[in-house]
Amino acid sequence: MYDVVIIGAGVTGSAVARELSRYSDLNVCVLEKGEDVCSGTSKANSAIIHAGFDAAEGSLMAKLNVEGNEMMDDLARDLDIPFKRNGSLVVCIHKEELGGLKDLYDRGVANGVKDLKILSKEEVLEMEPNLSDNVEGALYAPTGGIICPFILNIAMAENANVNGVDFFFNTEVQTLKQDEKKVWHIRTNNGEYKTKYVVNAAGVYADKFHNMVSSKKIHITPRRGDYCLLDHEMGDFVSHTIFPQPTKLGKGVLVSPTVHGNLIVGPTAIDIEDKEATATTAAGIGDLMAKAGMHVKNLPIGRKVITSFAGLRAHEDNHEFIIDWVDEAPGFFDCAGIESPGLTSSPAIGRMVGGMFKEKLGLKEKSDWIATRKGIVETKNLSIEERNELIKKNPAYGTIVCRCESITEGEILDAIHRPLGARSLDGVKRRVRAGMGRCQAGFCSPRTMEILNRELGIPMEEITKSGGKSNIVLERTKGGED
Numbered sequence: 001m002y003d004v005v006i007i008g009a010g011v012t013g014s015a016v017a018r019e020l021s022r023y024s025d026l027n028v029c030v031l032e033k034g035e036d037v038c039s040g041t042s043k044a045n046s047a048i049i050h051a052g053f054d055a056a057e058g059s060l061m062a063k064l065n066v067e068g069n070e071m072m073d074d075l076a077r078d079l080d081i082p083f084k085r086n087g088s089l090v091v092c093i094h095k096e097e098l099g100g101l102k103d104l105y106d107r108g109v110a111n112g113v114k115d116l117k118i119l120s121k122e123e124v125l126e127m128e129p130n131l132s133d134n135v136e137g138a139l140y141a142p143t144g145g146i147i148c149p150f151i152l153n154i155a156m157a158e159n160a161n162v163n164g165v166d167f168f169f170n171t172e173v174q175t176l177k178q179d180e181k182k183v184w185h186i187r188t189n190n191g192e193y194k195t196k197y198v199v200n201a202a203g204v205y206a207d208k209f210h211n212m213v214s215s216k217k218i219h220i221t222p223r224r225g226d227y228c229l230l231d232h233e234m235g236d237f238v239s240h241t242i243f244p245q246p247t248k249l250g251k252g253v254l255v256s257p258t259v260h261g262n263l264i265v266g267p268t269a270i271d272i273e274d275k276e277a278t279a280t281t282a283a284g285i286g287d288l289m290a291k292a293g294m295h296v297k298n299l300p301i302g303r304k305v306i307t308s309f310a311g312l313r314a315h316e317d318n319h320e321f322i323i324d325w326v327d328e329a330p331g332f333f334d335c336a337g338i339e340s341p342g343l344t345s346s347p348a349i350g351r352m353v354g355g356m357f358k359e360k361l362g363l364k365e366k367s368d369w370i371a372t373r374k375g376i377v378e379t380k381n382l383s384i385e386e387r388n389e390l391i392k393k394n395p396a397y398g399t400i401v402c403r404c405e406s407i408t409e410g411e412i413l414d415a416i417h418r419p420l421g422a423r424s425l426d427g428v429k430r431r432v433r434a435g436m437g438r439c440q441a442g443f444c445s446p447r448t449m450e451i452l453n454r455e456l457g458i459p460m461e462e463i464t465k466s467g468g469k470s471n472i473v474l475e476r477t478k479g480g481e482d
């Protein structure tokens with residue numbers, strides 16, 4: 001029996017798992033229906049570390065946003081996560097909306113955001129020459145940043161795993177109930193798990209599990225956001241994250257460099273019912289291009305787009321994070337309604353939940369807790385001398401597998417063999433970016449499949465893009481053999 005079972009290996013579940021792994025007297029596991037960590041919303045978002053001026057003053061969302069933002073430098077250093085404080089600009093293109101910037105400024109100051117500044121038209125155009133000529137001013141937040149959302153999620157999960165947390169993938173929680181001894185019985189497609197405490201970190205499905213155990217129902221709407229990702233060539237089109245003024249539906253369509261040197265444009269905000277509907281739509285992409293074009297000029301859409309994707313925000317009706325014990329269900333803990341800024345807030349959510357468990361259960365910290373993690377070496381960032389040194393030790397670092405992103409076989413081997421290693425093409429892609437480039441895996445997929453086949457003994461026909469039925473090849477032609 002486990003002490004704590006966490007449902008969901010997204011950025012929330014992984015942050016909570018890492019914090020709970022600090023304690024010596026807790027036996028923790030994570031159940032994830034996907035085939036890997038970072039299978040849900042955490043893999044499809046803007047990857048912005050928000051400064052914290054958006055959320056309502058006094059809300060938990062505002063508090064955790066600002067705390068999470070402040071924690072990010074130390075976390076990125078400790079877990080070797082690509083992160084950059086590039087600063088953000090909320091841009092105003094109508095004179096009559098300048099008052100809105102002041103409101104955001106005041107809210108940001110009330111929320112504890114440091115160093116906010118309202119810039120004049122001239123100041124902002126000097127910082128960002130590709131902004132529209134119609135710009136009237138901007139709110140500048142130097143604490144805004146960009147991160148690799150995959151590695152943030154994966155690094156926290158890996159570190160939790162190294163510190164003793166078990167992860168079970170392809171394990172979908174179906175029902176749960178508590179017996180008279182207060183033990184939770186969690187039924188999954190892979191058998192039953194017993195535990196004293198449950199943490200519900202199931203993203204857009206968190207309402208389903210909350211509502212199984214509580215009469216105070218909550219409701220989560222999947223709010224879809226479509227994106228376009230542009231080629232590295234466009235990575236310096238802007239250097240800050242450019243937001244329009246926020247609306248009731250969110251922060252609006254942004255244009256931002258990514259931490260890996262691409263340009264991201266999006267997201268839209270469309271309320272839907274289907275919690276699995278992550279396909280992009282032509283209407284959505286058209287909408288986001290039109291909106292982005294209002295704030296920047298000459299955005300070279302079209303040829304420069306290398307992929308599009310969509311993510312689902314877990315929008316709770318009251319637009320607030322629900323992070324608490326559930327009164328009527330002793331031992332059941334909710335992390336629900338974790339919509340944007342959930343990525344930014346995740347370290348603070350983990351810390352808050354860890355603190356609440358510590359207080360309730362009187363937990364003691366391990367003396368041998370491992371706080372750091374070494375990421376996968378990025379050979380393309382090494383000098384020729386460093387590369388040669390590495391290749392001498394392991395010739396696999398001398399073979400390029402992904403041409404677009406210059407990813408070597410050595411990096412892919414590390415992605416597969418490290419804790420919670422990759423088992424699919426997307427698993428490799430999220431860890432080392434093989435397949436993330438201009439050709440979108442056209443060239444490197446067969447080579448990565450061969451490596452997965454050789455290293456893990458997975459037959460070629462069973463290698464998947466992202467688990468489930470996403471097999472790449474179905475059968476051998478002409479009865480061919482290995």
Ligand SMILES: Cc1cc2nc3c(=O)[nH]c(=O)nc-3n(C[C@H](O)[C@H](O)[C@H](O)COP(=O)(O)OP(=O)(O)OC[C@H]3O[C@@H](n4cnc5c(N)ncnc54)[C@H](O)[C@@H]3O)c2cc1C
Nearest residue numbers: 008010011012033040041042048173203225313342343344
């Ligand atoms: C369009 C968009 C843009 C965003 N931009 C930003 C941003 O720039 N900055 C920011 O801070 N935040 C942003 N966010 C929000 C952020 O991405 C989310 O708050 C965060 O990723 C939520 O993480 P999570 O772990 O709660 O959910 P998820 O990542 O969805 O994880 C939940 C996990 O639970 C698993 N699960 C569900 N049901 C079951 C079950 N029955 N059994 C087992 N496992 C289950 C899922 O497979 C999933 O892996 C954005 C979100 C979207 C959609």
